[in-house]
Amino acid sequence: MHPLVERIKAKEIRALAKAITLVENDHEDKLQVMSDIFSMKKNAIYVGLTGSPGAGKSSLVNRLISHVRAEGKTVAVIAVDPTSPFSGGALLGDRVRMNEHFTDDGVYIRSMATRGSLGGLARATKDAVRICDAYGFDVIIVETVGVGQSELDIMKIVDTTAVVLTPNSGDVLQIFKAGIMEIADLFVINKADLPGVGKLKALLRELVMMTMTEQHETAIVKTVSTENKGIEELWEKMKKHREFLYRTPEGHKRRVQQQQLEVYELIREEIWRDMKIFIESRDDLSAMDPNEDPYMLAKTYFEKWKKEGGTNDGG
Secondary structure, three states: OOHHHHHHHOOOHHHHHHHHHHHHOOOOOHHHHHHHHHOOOOOOEEEEEEEOOOOOHHHHHHHHHHHHHHOOOOEEEEEEEOEOOOOOOEOOHHHHHOHHHOOOOOEEEEEEEOOOOOOOOOOOHHHHHHHHHHHOOOEEEEEOOOOHHHOHHHHHOOOEEEEEEOOOOOHHHHHHHHOHHHOOOEEEEOOOOOOOHHHHHHHHHHHHHHHOOOOOOOEEEEOEHHHOEOHHHHHHHHHHHHHHHHHOHHHHHHHHHHHHHHHHHHHHHHHHHHHHHHHHOOOOHHHOOOOOOHHHHHHHHHHHHHHHOHHHHHO
16 A cells, blocks of 8 residues: 555545645556555545535535534535636635634645636546545535536536526526536525525426436525525435435446546546657657648657557657
C-alpha cells in the first residue's frame, strides 16, 4: 500500500489534504494511490448540489452540514470554485460562507479549482470524493461552480444530484435547453419565500411526470436556507434516493452506467497523457505551420503513436 494511503488509514488529516493535491496535480503515483484508496471504500453518502450562480447553493450546503452533524455524522465538502486568473488556484468564496464549521473536527472543507473544466467540476473531484470516503467521512457533499448549461459532469461524481433553482429566475428554460433534467435526482426550490414558487413548482411537476418511472420519481423540495426551512426534508429525500440506487434493479443499472462512464474517462486521460508525451518528445510543436491541416496532423500523430507503441516502447 502506498505510504500516503497508509497515513490516510491512520486518520492523518494532512495526508488527506496531500492526497487530494497529488491527484489535482496529476502526479505519476495517482493511479496507484487511487487503486489503494478504492480498496478502502467505506460507502459514504455522495450528494451534489448544482445550479445557476446566485441560487444559494453555498448557504444550503452550510445548513445541510449543520443538519447532518446534528445526526452525529461527519461531513466532507468539496467546493468546486472558479479558477483564479492569477494563481490558477480556487477562489475561496465557499469557505467564507461556511466559516462557522472551521473549528469542527467532524467537518472537512476543500476548495478545488475548475482549471478550465467546462463541466463545472475539477477533473480530480471524483478522486477527492473517494479519498474523503476512504478517510472515513459519513457524508460527502460536492458543490459545483454553477456555470449553467455545462454542469452535466456532476452525474459522474455523486450518487444523488440536487438541482437548485429559485423563483422567477428563468432557470426552468435552462433546464430544457441544457439537459439538466436528465441529471436531476431531486429539485430544490430555494428562496421559496419569494413570489413565483407555485408557478415554478407546477412547471417542475410537469417535467417530472415526463421522466418518472415505476421505481423512481424526482422529488421537489422547497427550502429557505436563510431561515433553515426545508433542510430536514431535503436530507430525507437525498437518503431516500440513495436507497433507490442501492436496493432496486433500476438503481443498480444506473450505478453500472456511471461506472462505465468513469472507466472510459480514465482510459481517455491515460491515452491523452501518453500521446502528449509521445508527440512532445519527438517534435518541436512550436515549429508547426499554422496553415497545416490539423485533422491530418492529428491522424498522422495518432497513427505514429499506435505503430510505435506509445511512450513505453517509442522512447
